[in-house]
Amino acid sequence: xxxxxxxxxxxxxxxxxxxxxxxxxxxxxxxxxxxxxxxxxxxxxxxxxxxxxxxxxxxxxxxxxxxxxxxxxxxxxxxxxxxxxxxxxxxxxxxxxxxxxxxxxxxxxxxxxxxxxxxxxxxxxxxxxxxxxxxxxxxxxxxxxxxxxxxxxxxxxxxxxxxxxxxxxxxxxxxxxxxxxxxxxxxxxxxxxxxxxxxxxxxxxxxxxxxxxxxxxxxxxxxxxxxxxxxxxxxxxxxxxxxxxxxxxxxxxxxxxxxxxxxxxxxxxxx
Numbered sequence: 540x541x542x543x544x545x546x547x548x549x550x551x552x553x554x555x556x557x558x559x560x561x562x563x564x565x566x567x568x569x570x571x572x573x574x575x576x577x578x579x580x581x582x583x584x585x586x587x588x589x590x591x592x593x594x595x596x597x598x599x600x601x602x603x604x605x606x607x608x609x610x611x612x613x614x615x616x617x618x619x620x621x622x623x624x625x626x627x628x629x630x631x632x633x634x635x636x637x638x639x640x641x642x643x644x645x646x647x648x649x650x651x652x653x654x655x656x657x658x659x660x661x662x663x664x665x666x667x668x669x670x671x672x673x674x675x676x677x678x679x680x681x682x683x684x685x686x687x688x689x690x691x692x693x694x695x696x697x698x699x700x701x702x703x704x705x706x707x708x709x710x711x712x713x714x715x716x717x718x719x720x721x722x723x724x725x726x727x728x729x730x731x732x733x734x735x736x737x738x739x740x741x742x743x744x745x746x747x748x749x750x751x752x753x754x755x756x757x758x759x760x761x762x763x764x765x766x767x768x769x770x771x772x773x774x775x776x777x778x779x780x781x782x783x784x785x786x787x788x789x790x791x792x793x794x795x796x797x798x799x800x801x802x803x804x805x806x807x808x809x810x
Contacts, residue, residue, distance in 0.1 A: 552615045554579040554720065554752050555600065560609035562595055562776070569595050571776035572609070579719075582746055582753045584763035584784070587773035588799060593756040597722040600754075601644050602635040613638055613720075640668075643713035644722040648729055649705040651697040657684065657708045658693040661715050670716065683711035687741050703734030707741055714745075721745070723755045727762075735759070742766060760803050764788050772796045 553576035562570035570592045577583060585593040598604040599611060602618070611618040620627055621634040630638070651660050661680035665671040671679065684690050687707040697705055706726055713721060723742070727735045739762050746753065746766055757763050763770060763784065770787040772780040772795075780787060780796045791797050 553577055553612070554581075554614055555754075556612040556615075557596070558610045558612065560599070560611060561607045562592070562599070562604065563607045569776050570606075573776060573778070574609075575771065575778060575781070577752060577754070580750045580752055582766060582768045583755065584767035584770045585754060585756045585773060586758070586760065586763055586770060586787075586799075587779075591773040592776040593773055594724050597644060597724050597754060597756060600639075600642055600720070600722060602639050613641075640716070641719040642722065643716060643718035643720070644724065645706070645709050645713050645726050647725040649697070649702075649709045651705055651709060651712070653697050656694050656696055657689065657700070657711075660697075660708060661712045664712070665715050668716070676715070679715060680711070683714050684708075686714075686744075687711050688737070701734060702730045703737045706730065706738045710738075710741055710745075718751065720752045720754070723753065723757070725756055725758065727757070727759055758803070760788065760800070772799065774799075 555577040557573050557575050560570050560573045561568070573592070573596075585596065587593055595604060599606055600618070606619060610620070616638070617630070618635070618638050619630055621630050622628070623631075652663070655663065658677065658680045661683055662673070662676040665676040665679065666673055681690070681693065684693055687710055689704060689707055689711070692700060692704060692708075697708070700708065710726075727738055730738065739759070742755075742762075743766065745751070755763065755766060767784050770782065770784050771778050772787060772791075772793075774795055780791060780793050787796065788800065791800065
């Protein structure tokens with residue numbers, strides 16, 4: 540996907556845009572009038588302390604959470620509302636389903652179906668949605684298993700896979716519908732340290748070999764630095780700092796960012 544028009548100027552329509560988005564649970568504010576935009580093909584790392592709203596952003600994009608106020612746009616089209624009978628209304632389930640068709644998400648705890656093999660987990664969504672026949676879905680699943688280095692595990696059940704292997708199957712499953720946007724939520728936090736690298740290597744390959752837009756929530760600061768075109772630091776549902784990784788990690792401007800990074804480094808995370 541090119542970011543250049545025929546005249547050489549950048550395309551202006553963001554693939555993702557949050558406009559004054561609020562999210563609350565009763566008196567508890569999770570997102571506080573949050574606004575930001577993501578360009579097609581951009582790779583964002585979302586960092587910050589636990590509870591700062593990072594995962595909520597991904598869950599909103601997957602329509603797993605509803606916003607309290609504001610608007611979310613995907614490719615310039617509202618995720619949260621639609622026009623029916625010439626009137627703007629809250630999005631129906633059919634609208635939400637259509638909007639999230641181009642979005643894939645990989646969760647912290649894999650969420651694989653335990654009664655299905657690795658290849659069956661990957662085949663399931665393309666077949667259920669009618670996008671692919673069973674044969675074509677199987678062919679694609681085999682290609683994706685090869686991509687994540689697990690061809691020999693196609694017929695294994697999740698219980699017989701390591702944590703790192705489960706997460707790589709989960710990545711392959713998310714790729715099976717060929718999404719334009721991929722969301723990754725702390726995908727290494729449930730893994731033993733020696734298994735983290737195999738998952739991060741798959742992520743770097745995806746970053747380098749595809750034009751997908753990717754949003755990554757992580758506490759792995761070294762990986763965020765290597766992966767991202769841009770880093771957003773969150774605190775209490777707001778963006779405190781937004782910039783390229785070399786700026787955020789080497790010369791942060793805000794004291795809150797500096798304090799967070801000092802604590803992360805003290806906890807043993809590489810930057």
